[in-house]
Amino acid sequence: MQKAKTFLMFLGDKCGKAEEAIKFYTSLIPNSEIVKIERWSEGEPMSVAGQVKTALFTLAGNEYMASENTAPHQFTFTPAISIFIECEDEDEITRLHKELSRDGKEFMPLDNYGFSKKFTWVEDRFGVSWQLNLA
Numbered sequence: 001m002q003k004a005k006t007f008l009m010f011l012g013d014k015c016g017k018a019e020e021a022i023k024f025y026t027s028l029i030p031n032s033e034i035v036k037i038e039r040w041s042e043g044e045p046m047s048v049a050g051q052v053k054t055a056l057f058t059l060a061g062n063e064y065m066a067s068e069n070t071a072p073h074q075f076t077f078t079p080a081i082s083i084f085i086e087c088e089d090e091d092e093i094t095r096l097h098k099e100l101s102r103d104g105k106e107f108m109p110l111d112n113y114g115f116s117k118k119f120t121w122v123e124d125r126f127g128v129s130w131q132l133n134l135a
Contacts, residue, residue, distance in 0.1 A: 003063060006083070010052070010068035011076055014127050018052040018068040021126040025059055028099055029085070032059045046071035059083070079107060082121065082129035093118050093134050100124045100132070 010018040019037065026032040035056040040047035046069045047053070055066040087093035097110045103125035110120040110132075118134035 005063045005065050008064065008066040008077075008128060009073075010066065010126070011071075011073050014076070015068045015070055016048070016051055017126050018055060018066045021124075021128065022052075022055055022057050022066055024099075024124075024126075026057055028096060029059045031061045033057065035063075040069075060085070077123075077127040077129065079121070079123060079129040082131050084131045084133065086133055086135040087118075088135060090118065090134065093120070093132050096130075096132050097122065100130050 008018070008021075010016070010021070022034055022037075026034055035058065037055045038053045040049055040051050040053045042049040044053075048070060052066060052068050057064055057066070085096065087096060093110065097120045101120075101122040101124070105123040106120070107123065107129075108119065108121040110118060113119050116133050120132045121129070122132070123129045
């Protein structure tokens with residue numbers, strides 16, 4: 001079996017934002033990189049030429065994929081699925097919380113919830129949900 005990867009599909013008002021999101025995520029999280037981006041070609045169905053057909057990138061060494069298309073779907077991102085980051089220190093969790101929650105939503109403010117010294121759950125401006133925990 002090949003590796004399992006999380007796949008992010010940018011739809012609706014988030015379609016056209018995949019590359020921006022990937023660049024943002026890889027700039028925030030150490031040991032991250034964009035491995036490759038394949039783009040939609042002119043005339044391909046449910047697409048806009050130049051947008052992300054498939055992308056492979058890493059966050060903290062873990063592989064992720066992303067795509068975007070213009071087809072109508074009955075779903076979008078949901079907080080029920082989130083990217084969970086174990087932060088090494090308070091500076092890291094504070095920085096990630098600030099950047100990821102900017103222009104997004106905060107489900108659980110950065111605080112001590114008993115199960116963790118510091119924890120937060122946010123949705124970024126692209127609609128992706130993140131849980132940040134101080135290890």
